[in-house]
Amino acid sequence: MNIIGGPASQLLAGRVCESSGSNLLISEFRKFPDGELYTRIIDDIGEDVTIIQSTVTDTDLVALLQLIDACSEASQVNVVIPYMGYARQDKRFKSGEPITARALARTIKADNVFTINIHDQSILDSFDAKTVNLDATPMIGKYIKTMKFHDPLIIAPDDGAIGIAKSASEDLGIDYDYLDKTRLSGESVSIQPKNLKVKGRDVIIIDDIISTGGTIAETIPLLRKQGAHEVFAACVHPVLSNNAILKLFKAGVKGIIATDTIDKGVSVVSVAPVIAMAINEI
Ligand code: R5P
Numbered sequence: 001m002n003i004i005g006g007p008a009s010q011l012l013a014g015r016v017c018e019s020s021g022s023n024l025l026i027s028e029f030r031k032f033p034d035g036e037l038y039t040r041i042i043d044d045i046g047e048d049v050t051i052i053q054s055t056v057t058d059t060d061l062v063a064l065l066q067l068i069d070a071c072s073e074a075s076q077v078n079v080v081i082p083y084m085g086y087a088r089q090d091k092r093f094k095s096g097e098p099i100t101a102r103a104l105a106r107t108i109k110a111d112n113v114f115t116i117n118i119h120d121q122s123i124l125d126s127f128d129a130k131t132v133n134l135d136a137t138p139m140i141g142k143y144i145k146t147m148k149f150h151d152p153l154i155i156a157p158d159d160g161a162i163g164i165a166k167s168a169s170e171d172l173g174i175d176y177d178y179l180d181k182t183r184l185s186g187e188s189v190s191i192q193p194k195n196l197k198v199k200g201r202d203v204i205i206i207d208d209i210i211s212t213g214g215t216i217a218e219t220i221p222l223l224r225k226q227g228a229h230e231v232f233a234a235c236v237h238p239v240l241s242n243n244a245i246l247k248l249f250k251a252g253v254k255g256i257i258a259t260d261t262i263d264k265g266v267s268v269v270s271v272a273p274v275i276a277m278a279i280n281e282i
Contacts, residue, residue: 001279002046004067006053008060009082012260012272013052016080020276022050029063039066048076050279054083055104056239056262061085065107078282079110079129080275082261083237087119088209102126114278116261116271117164117208117236134278136236136259136271140206141168143257143269149202150229155179155193157215161207168206168234179205179219191222199227204257206234213244217251230254236271238264 001022005013007029017024025043032038037059049071053064064079071077089100101119105126113129116136124131144152156165156178169176180194203223205216216233223231233248238258245266248256260267 001282002043002049004041004045004049004051004071006051006060006063006067008054008056008063009052009080009263011263012054012082012270012275015260015270015272016052016275016279019272020280022276022279025049027067037062037066039063039070041067041070045071045074047074048078049074050078050080051110052080052082052275054262055081055085056083057085061104068108068110076282077110078112078114078279079108080114080116080279081108082116082271082275083239084115084118084123087123090120090123112282114275116259116274119208132278134271134274135167136261136269136274137164137167137206138170139269139271139274140234140236140257140259141170141172141174144168144174144204144234145172149204149232151201152204153177153193153196153198153201154204154206154234155198155223157205157207157219159194164208164236165206191219192226197226198223200229202230202232202254203228204232204234208235209237209239210235210244210248210256210258211239211241213240213247213251216253217247220248220251220253224252232257234258237261238266240264240266 003022028040051067055061086100101123110129154169154176156162162178165176177193177196182190234257256266258266259269
């Protein structure tokens with residue numbers, strides 16, 4: 001299998017080649033004078049190819065479409081989108097809005113498409129391909145297990161993320177729970193774990209995405225107030241837009257744990273083995 005690493009996922013593509021024993025192709029990415037993207041796969045594309053490219057920015061999506069088109073002579077083209085941008089725009093929230101995740105998925109044509117902890121599984125139906133959504137949260141759980149946390153508790157910031165907290169803690173003997181938000185009055189909201197107490201424990205708040213950091217930042221002081229020992233933030237996709245990191249540390253986070261679906265300084269857990277296993281099974 002030949003692997004093409006798009007501009008947003010070069011390190012991850014290299015790691016996938018290491019894990020899977022595949023062959024990494026060299027490509028060139030640069031800008032034309034007007035800012036448009038020039039993409040060229042320099043090595044021989046061959047028959048079976050897997051393109052790995054997160055679509056963090058709009059330009060990343062253009063690069064992915066260019067790479068797919070460049071591979072149109074190959075007999076099998078697989079696409080791995082470790083982080084799919086716009087995946088949170090998966091519904092029409094107001095009339096007149098597009099379902100952007102669907103619109104983008106429809107442009108991506110391949111034999112197989114792999115995503116990782118995509119925001120909503122329903123997006124997969126819009127791809128013109130066989131699709132698999134891979135789960136990277138057990139890798140995060142294993143990393144947490146190796147850290148010397150004090151009586152760790154993995155917590156989802158809301159009931160929507162409870163599946164992630166469960167999957168990260170499964171088989172590791174670590175407790176998990178989710179934060180339950182109750183509005184007490186116009187001004188005050190109580191946020192606390194649904195079933196467990198945090199007193200004296202290290203708490204790891206886990207979500208699929210940390211974007212502005214707002215969801216997690218608002219809960220850290222509350223957990224500390226309830227007696228949590230240290231509070232950590234974990235996610236699959238470290239979007240970390242604008243001043244998210246500053247916000248989290250200002251709120252009292254002890255550390256941030258994320259995967260390399262987006263390559264950031266906090267990407268300490270690699271999803272490469274998960275991707276390698278999936279592509280080796282095609
Ligand atoms: C929302 O549905 C997601 O699961 C995350 O909770 C959200 O994207 C986090 O965003 P932020 O970091 O901006 O609060």
